[in-house]
Amino acid sequence: MSRTNAAARIDIANAEALRRMLAGDPWLIDVVAARDVLPRLGQRRILHAGPPIDWARMCGPMRGAVAGIAVFEGWARDLSEAEHMAESGAFVFEPNHHHDCVGPMTGMTTPSQKLLVVENRAFGNRAYCAINEGLGKVMRFGGNDADVLDRIRWLTTEFGPALGAALRQLGGIALKPLIARGLTMGDEMHQRNVACSSLLLRQLAPAMARTSPGGEALARALAFIAGNDQFHLNVAMAMGKAIMDPARGIENSTVVTAMCRNGTDFGIHVSATGDRWFTAPVEMPQGLYFPGFSAADANPDMGDSAIVETVGLGGFAMAAAPAVVGFVGAGNAADALAITRLMREITVADNPEWAIPALDQQGVPTAIDIRLVVETGITPTINTGIAHRKPGVGQVGAGVVKAPLGCFTSALEAVAETMGVA
Amino acid sequence: MSTVLNEVRRGTYLDSVALMRISGAIRSMDGVDECGLMMGTPANLRILADAGVLAAEGETAGPGDLVIAIRARDAARAAAAIAEAARILSRPKRTSGSGPAAVMPRTLRSAVAALPGANLALVSVPGAFAATEAMKALAAGLNVLLFSDNVSLDDEIALKAEARARGILMMGPDCGTAIIGGVPLAFANAVTRGDTGIIGASGTGIQEVSCLVSNGGGGISHAIGTGGRDLSREVGAITTLTALDLLDADPATRQIVLISKPPAPEVARTVLARVSRSPKRVVVCFIGAKDLDLPPNAVAGATLEDAANLALGRPVATPASLSRPTASGKLHGLFSGGTLAAEAQLILSRAGLAVASNAPVAGSAPIAEAHGRHTILDLGDDAYTIGRPHPMIEPAVRDAHIRAALESPDCAVVLLDCVLGYGSHPDPAGHIARLVEARPPGGPRIVASVTGTDADPQSRTLQVERLRAAGIEVPPSNAAATRRAVELLTQATPPERR
Amino acid sequence: MPPEPTGGPPAEAATRLLADGPSVINVGLESFATELAGQDRPVVHVDWVPPAGGDPRLARLLAKLLT
Numbered sequence: 001m002s003r004t005n006a007a008a009r010i011d012i013a014n015a016e017a018l019r020r021m022l023a024g025d026p027w028l029i030d031v032v033a034a035r036d037v038l039p040r041l042g043q044r045r046i047l048h049a050g051p052p053i054d055w056a057r058m059c060g061p062m063r064g065a066v067a068g069i070a071v072f073e074g075w076a077r078d079l080s081e082a083e084h085m086a087e088s089g090a091f092v093f094e095p096n097h098h099h100d101c102v103g104p105m106t107g108m109t110t111p112s113q114k115l116l117v118v119e120n121r122a123f124g125n126r127a128y129c130a131i132n133e134g135l136g137k138v139m140r141f142g143g144n145d146a147d148v149l150d151r152i153r154w155l156t157t158e159f160g161p162a163l164g165a166a167l168r169q170l171g172g173i174a175l176k177p178l179i180a181r182g183l184t185m186g187d188e189m190h191q192r193n194v195a196c197s198s199l200l201l202r203q204l205a206p207a208m209a210r211t212s213p214g215g216e217a218l219a220r221a222l223a224f225i226a227g228n229d230q231f232h233l234n235v236a237m238a239m240g241k242a243i244m245d246p247a248r249g250i251e252n253s254t255v256v257t258a259m260c261r262n263g264t265d266f267g268i269h270v271s272a273t274g275d276r277w278f279t280a281p282v283e284m285p286q287g288l289y290f291p292g293f294s295a296a297d298a299n300p301d302m303g304d305s306a307i308v309e310t311v312g313l314g315g316f317a318m319a320a321a322p323a324v325v326g327f328v329g330a331g332n333a334a335d336a337l338a339i340t341r342l343m344r345e346i347t348v349a350d351n352p353e354w355a356i357p358a359l360d361q362q363g364v365p366t367a368i369d370i371r372l373v374v375e376t377g378i379t380p381t382i383n384t385g386i387a388h389r390k391p392g393v394g395q396v397g398a399g400v401v402k403a404p405l406g407c408f409t410s411a412l413e414a415v416a417e418t419m420g421v422a
Numbered sequence: 423m424s425t426v427l428n429e430v431r432r433g434t435y436l437d438s439v440a441l442m443r444i445s446g447a448i449r450s451m452d453g454v455d456e457c458g459l460m461m462g463t464p465a466n467l468r469i470l471a472d473a474g475v476l477a478a479e480g481e482t483a484g485p486g487d488l489v490i491a492i493r494a495r496d497a498a499r500a501a502a503a504i505a506e507a508a509r510i511l512s513r514p515k516r517t518s519g520s521g522p523a524a525v526m527p528r529t530l531r532s533a534v535a536a537l538p539g540a541n542l543a544l545v546s547v548p549g550a551f552a553a554t555e556a557m558k559a560l561a562a563g564l565n566v567l568l569f570s571d572n573v574s575l576d577d578e579i580a581l582k583a584e585a586r587a588r589g590i591l592m593m594g595p596d597c598g599t600a601i602i603g604g605v606p607l608a609f610a611n612a613v614t615r616g617d618t619g620i621i622g623a624s625g626t627g628i629q630e631v632s633c634l635v636s637n638g639g640g641g642i643s644h645a646i647g648t649g650g651r652d653l654s655r656e657v658g659a660i661t662t663l664t665a666l667d668l669l670d671a672d673p674a675t676r677q678i679v680l681i682s683k684p685p686a687p688e689v690a691r692t693v694l695a696r697v698s699r700s701p702k703r704v705v706v707c708f709i710g711a712k713d714l715d716l717p718p719n720a721v722a723g724a725t726l727e728d729a730a731n732l733a734l735g736r737p738v739a740t741p742a743s744l745s746r747p748t749a750s751g752k753l754h755g756l757f758s759g760g761t762l763a764a765e766a767q768l769i770l771s772r773a774g775l776a777v778a779s780n781a782p783v784a785g786s787a788p789i790a791e792a793h794g795r796h797t798i799l800d801l802g803d804d805a806y807t808i809g810r811p812h813p814m815i816e817p818a819v820r821d822a823h824i825r826a827a828l829e830s831p832d833c834a835v836v837l838l839d840c841v842l843g844y845g846s847h848p849d850p851a852g853h854i855a856r857l858v859e860a861r862p863p864g865g866p867r868i869v870a871s872v873t874g875t876d877a878d879p880q881s882r883t884l885q886v887e888r889l890r891a892a893g894i895e896v897p898p899s900n901a902a903a904t905r906r907a908v909e910l911l912t913q914a915t916p917p918e919r920r
Numbered sequence: 921m922p923p924e925p926t927g928g929p930p931a932e933a934a935t936r937l938l939a940d941g942p943s944v945i946n947v948g949l950e951s952f953a954t955e956l957a958g959q960d961r962p963v964v965h966v967d968w969v970p971p972a973g974g975d976p977r978l979a980r981l982l983a984k985l986l987t
């Protein structure tokens with residue numbers, strides 16, 4: 001053995017993937033109707049979180065969300081009809097990631113919804129994510145009753161257009177500096193988005209006042225953002241997707257370009273293998289439960305939100321957010337630092353533009369290398385919300401989940417095969 | 423009716439020394455018959471099965487899982503033993519480094535980030551993984567001491583070629599000992615610093631020579647281990663030649679001692695040609711080699727003790743003229759150090775004795791032909807250490823052999839070594855002494871050597887006193903101990919008249 | 921084939937090791953690190969685990985891709 005050609009080729013490819021990630025310049029620029037930007041998103045096609053899955057294997061909350069969104073779209077008169085239609089194969093299910101999209105938890109994306117648009121101005125690509133619905137009973141956790149559908153209608157007809165107009169008036173909001181600021185204010189952009197949501201509101205409010213017809217509609221819009229600590233999560237997700245997509249398809253690169261889960265499987269994409277999914281059964285989150293709920297109520301992990309970890313935030317930036325470390329168990333502030341340090345063992349580099357004060361301005365661990373994951377057995381730590389296993393109940397807690405090692409080992413073997421290494 | 427109880431800890435790894443220590447602690451618990459903590463490799467599972475401690479639960483373990491295997495008097499005691507093992511395992515790991523969130527690095531890569539001035543990787547992971555870790559260290563620009571054995575010859579050549587291309591010192595694989603700038607590494611002794619540099623293919627060879635020189639009033643500049651195969655034809659002395667370059671250029675080194683078993687002839691020519699261009703005096707100790715064609719700046723030391731004498735310019739022990747023993751009693755040599763066993767064989771052969779060994783040198787017979795011969799066992803040999811600690815770490819693995827020798831009707835003299843220093847057992851002499859103090863009178867005589875210094879953690883003086891208090895003779899060197907054993911053979915009452 | 925004897929000036933990295941004394945990354949037996957730390961030598965111990973969970977086939981593949 002000597003320093004192999006294969007290892008050197010991977011190192012070069014990964015350096016390119018890292019370069020593209022660090023060069024990314026994501027801006028939140030608009031809110032658009034899904035049907036206008038996703039031409040392939042036709043009738044009765046439902047995009048969902050995670051790797052591909054059919055109705056038969058979907059978990060409860062995912063089924064609940066499918067039924068709800070089918071009613072919202074007018075494809076079914078009621079939830080019961082929607083379920084029967086799903087069962088009989090009336091809907092086509094596809095992952096968000098196949099359509100430049102991401103979605104939190106169940107991650108429903110359908111033609112009538114309004115989507116946040118993040119443009120990566122360094123590369124010209126765009127990524128989309130639905131608007132965060134707020135807390136409580138919401139579709140992303142499988143909620144599907146009239147209140148849930150009404151809120152989505154309001155987001156679609158009133159709030160979304162208002163937000164889009166404000167963003168266009170502003171010429172977009174640069175997200176890289178926003179994240180840098182948020183990291184110094186205790187956000188890790190997955191479980192905690194308090195600072196970034198507030199910073200967004202500070203920038204948006206004058207523009208919304210300028211572009212809105214005013215009065216109660218403006219007040220409702222501003223109050224909605226102000227009342228939703230996780231408003232920025234969906235922005236961060238679209239940003240993560242916009243940053244990662246240019247790093248896809250680099251020959252020989254072992255950098256992870258997407259991590260996501262559908263409540264049944266955990267899936268990853270790796271740069272060298274493009275859109276090929278590597279999946280393993282998703283794990284149960286470990287965490288804290290809202291009063292009245294316990295681990296017995298929890299659904300296995302869901303959502304495309306792990307794209308946030310893929311760019312070095314969320315669990316990877318835990319050191320920036322000691323306030324959320326309680327969710328990881330015994331958690332004290334030192335544990336938060338240790339988790340970020342541990343994640344640095346499996347990444348190519350730090351991101352100097354996203355520095356963490358508590359780690360002496362060390363940047364967030366960036367560009368997950370599947371070789372290092374398999375070598376160390378250290379799998380990505382993902383901060384997550386916990387959904388009730390029954391459809392329609394909603395969020396019951398928050399915690400962390402580990403990406404399963406199996407998808408990284410099978411991805412590594414696949415990359416080796418593409419390189420002719422056995 | 424005893425109970426066998428296993429627990430498998432998935433994805434838990436501890437090094438073999440740490441596991442042996444925990445096993446030892448558990449084994450000493452009341453009612454525990456046997457205990458093994460091992461990683462679940464197929465080889466280890468076989469060992470646990472052979473020891474009668476493997477249950478169905480343990481059989482499910484993979485190579486990355488830790489098996490806690492207990493056989494105890496009853497179920498309650500077995501459960502208590504598992505609980506105690508769990509308690510020891512749950513102790514928090516030591517952290518290193520400083521600054522916020524000092525955590526133990528998980529990879530060599532992040533360790534380098536935690537210690538920016540690092541210049542040496544000391545690698546002792548299991549052999550199957552050792553070459554990869556060493557290659558990572560070389561790629562990071564670190565010099566390497568590769569302690570692990572069971573590294574393939576191809577990997578050794580690749581590692582050494584890579585090191586040479588990078589201007590890096592690659593000690594090992596199978597390098598047990600080095601002393602760099604006065605710092606003992608792996609199994610090495612606290613020797614006085616001085617002007618003698620050592621290049622050695624064998625760990626205990628370096629230990630014996632460095633201690634004899636240090637105890638004799640000299641000192642060691644650096645001792646560089648090369649690994650046992652460096653002077654093979656295939657490896658071609660890459661590390662030895664690098665080490666000669668280093669010691670030639672080192673201002674603290676006035677003379678060099680080169681220790682190895684006899685090299686391949688063409689490699690010997692290469693090395694001696696390089697020696698001839700050294701500006702320094704070189705003591706060449708190719709143990710057992712004959713008819714070396716040495717350059718003018720080199721002298722030959724036949725044994726480790728000869729090499730030390732030549733380095734010191736005076737003898738470390740009074741030489742004795744050996745007369746061939748006539749008695750029928752046999753010498754049983756039970757060694758922990760492989761090169762010490764080789765040196766003893768050489769001295770016995772030269773005294774005209776017929777010797778057999780599991781690690782025979784030129785002039786010795788293989789152990790299968792032990793009948794009628796004196797025997798020298800190297801208990802550090804792989805055949806004795808599979809799944810068990812090396813006798814330098816755990817002297818108890820030699821106990822059964824010592825007991826058998828003491829009870830053997832044909833045994834007249836037992837010859838032992840006792841190797842001190844960092845890495846070694848904290849009290850090997852105490853262990854031997856406790857074992858032999860209970861022996862009945864009139865049995866075989868016991869002679870031992872103690873390789874070490876008074877600055878070692880165990881203190882040579884204290885260890886020698888402990889052995890002498892148990893009625894064991896302790897000459898100043900392994901060679902002297904072997905000569906004394908030969909003398910005792912000459913004087914010994916034949917066992918049949920005992 | 922044995923290489924030609926060099927006899928030239930030794931390389932930088934190895935020379936610095938002898939001049940500065942060892943500053944050690946310890947990978948494997950933790951007792952080696954403990955003993956060095958006890959002598960106040962700079963040492964960092966790696967909390968090493970077998971790569972790929974000890975799967976020999978995967979570890980071999982990994983070695984080809986990583987080193």
